[in-house]
Amino acid sequence: MENLSIEFINSQWYGSHPPFKDGLGDTKWMQTWQNKWNIVLPDVISENETSRLYNLRNLLSRSMEFLSREEEIPEKLVIELNGFLEGFPLFYSINKGDGGYAKSIYTKGSLVDQVMINIFSSFLELVSTNDLDRIKRCQNPTCGWFFFDESKNNTRKWCGNTCSSLIKVRRFRERRKNRVDDNAQN
C-alpha cells in the first residue's frame, strides 16, 4: 500500500534511493511526487512555508519512528501533532468518486497549507485504520525508509526490491569473503 505521508517522510532518506539528495530540495523529485499524488504546489514556495513543510516532515517522521519500533507515540509528541492541526481551520467536503462518494478534508489556507493537510490526513488515515505493527522501517541500514507491510504473515523486512537485493548481494559477498579468509588461514 502506498501512502502519501510515508512517501513524504521518506524524502529525507536518500542514501539508497534516487535522487540521492533531499527530495524536498530537488525540483525533479517534487514534480514526480506532485504528479503521482495529484498535488499542486505553487512554483515558488515562501521561506516560511518551506520551513513549515520541513517541520511537518520532522514531526511525522519522529512519530513514525516510534510506531515502526512498535512503541506508542509519546504524549508530548501527540500534543505537538495536535498543535500543528490546530493551526488550520479544517472543513469536510463530499466528492464524487468511483461508484460512490468520498469524504475529504480541506483548509481555506494557501496551496501549501492544503498540501500539508492532505499529507497529515493520510498519516491520520494510516495510524487510525490500519494495523500499527505493519508500519516498519527498512532493515537496510543505509536506507531508512518507512513502509507499510502488506505481506500475508507481516514478515517483510525491506522497503522494496532495491534494498532486498542490495542486502542479499552484500551478504553473499561477506559469506564469500569469510570463506576466502578461512581458506587463507588453513
Ligand SMILES: [Zn+2]
Ligand atoms: Zn530500503
